[in-house]
Amino acid sequence: MEKWLKTIALALFGLALTVTLPACGRSSSSKSSSAGSQLDLQKSGTLRIGLEGNVQPYSYRKDGKLTGFEVDLGKAIAKKLGLKAKFVPTKFDSLIAGLDVDKYDVVINDIAETAQRKQKYPFSTPYIYSKSQLAVKKNSSINKITDIKGKKVAQTTTSNNATDAKRLASRT
Incomplete structure (x- = not known):
């Protein structure tokens, strides 16, 4: 990954983790605390990341292997947390719903923040403007x-x- 891209990714993921990880994967009616969510991640040793996996340059397959900016970002976040990144490719229309059924812990997929989504899910600082x-x-x-x-x-x-x-x- 280019040096400037690494610098941007590393600067943004700290804030992304603070805002996103504690609540993602938990519905608004969930009784889980953010501390409980963090313990679940530590216990599993894995950060499950929902993404599409079919849109360049974000996340896509090259020679059968998942690659792209969001894949690099997800790996950097997981590494900083001392976790292994596990990517869960999902159709775009099901990405946000996957958080509600605990399919993954976070979504990294150029998701637009809307008023309706913001009521239910915490969002990080945008890492891209599209x-x-x-x-x-x-x-x-x-x-x-x-x-x-x-x-x-x-x-x-x-x-x-x-x-x-x-x-x-x-x-x-």
Whole structure:
């Protein structure tokens, strides 16, 4: 991993751990304390990390092996905690739900923070700022975001892109 990327990753994971690890994997109705969660991690010796595993450069397979920025970040976090990273590739639409059923301890997958998600899950400081783009057929009549008003658009089920697109399309 490039030196600047390591520096950024290491700077961010400390805060990410402080905010994210104690509560991730526990539903809001859970009686577990953050100390109990930390003990569970120490006892297992493993940090289970949910991610998609199919989007470059975040996490993807190269020669059959999981690699990418989020994989490197997850390994660095686990190492700093004295744990072994165990990656659990999961479809994007099920990533957040996997926390509720204790499928993994954290999600590292360019997840957008929304008001609804923030009510239930603690978020770290963002480690990346990403943006979405609109893809249309060549020679389409859609040339700008406001042209999609009244049109059908597709997105993944749990993405916040539709909300953003509706907000932007309603601009006049």
